[in-house]
Amino acid sequence: MAPRSKTARRVPLSRDRVLRAGVALADEVGIESLSMRRLAQRLGVVPMALYKHVANKEELLDGMVDVVVGEVEPPVRDADWKSAVRQRILSARETLLRHRWAYRVIESRSSPTPVVLAYMDSMIGMFRAGGFSVDLTHHVMHALGSRMLGFTRELFDDSPSPGSAPAAMPPEVAERYPHIAEMAMTRDHDRASTVGAGCDDRFEFEFALDLLLDGFDRLHRQGWTSTGH
The missing domain is CATH 1.10.357 (Tetracycline Repressor; domain 2)
Known part of the structure; x- marks a missing residue:
């Protein structure tokens, strides 16, 4: 039997697939780096193909929100x-x-x-x-x-700001805002959460x-x- 062509094996593009790919791409590169062109490259299609499923980037973002909230x-x-x-x-x-x-x-x-x-x-x-x-x-x-x-x-x-320790607050700042300094040096938040x-x-x-x-x-x-x- 002859091997199936790449076209035959390609997963059809759909709105759901576009939105989920957008969520995965934003997770990977950040929302600032998300673009229609980059998303099209991820899906292996030309950018115009996306517009059959989302009218513009704002509609893409709306749909991505729905995908995320739908996971709750x-x-x-x-x-x-x-x-x-x-x-x-x-x-x-x-x-x-x-x-x-x-x-x-x-x-x-x-x-x-x-x-x-x-x-x-x-x-x-x-x-x-x-x-x-x-x-x-x-x-x-x-x-x-x-x-x-x-x-x-x-x-x-x-x-604390990234890379700093609570005790690194400058003395003059701690003196001006003593209660904030006291709290900052007492409790270090869990940055991972x-x-x-x-x-x-x-x-x-x-x-x-x-x-x-x-x-x-x-x-x-x-x-x-x-x-x-």
Whole structure:
């Protein structure tokens, strides 16, 4: 039997294949280095072939966000609302740790993508299934913000710069900001668990998340409403 030609063996190009290749390429080279031309080279096609599946780079990025968010584990069935929400959010965080560029792309979108909307809808559904009113759930979602997708950017960052030790803070700076110096020299953050520069590590993320969930639980038990607080 004659060998099959390369054309016959080639995997057909599809939107899903393009998006997943885009995610893999961004994981490898970083989102700044992702281009339609480079992606086409990775797939072994001419750049114009990509435009049959994504209209432009922005649509490519939207689709890549959907691929990443689609990797978050589904809600745990038959779990109480707090456990289910906590597990889902921590799964989202682990997903973003696998794709460290993704949180910046999510932040850059002008509107939520379909999969992000479905994710948000399921988060709302978990609170509603837990007995939360629409009013309280509304404010809960605002309080969670990007944390529900597994990341948050913090104003306060006491982690040392790459290659520096906490004790390397210049004396004049430490004297001017004594409390920051004290904290910086006391706690060295786990750099390996950081989603991105200026983002919280695992301990800080879970610390704040648990504070929020405990607060939501207290308000729910009190029958809190935005008009009666």
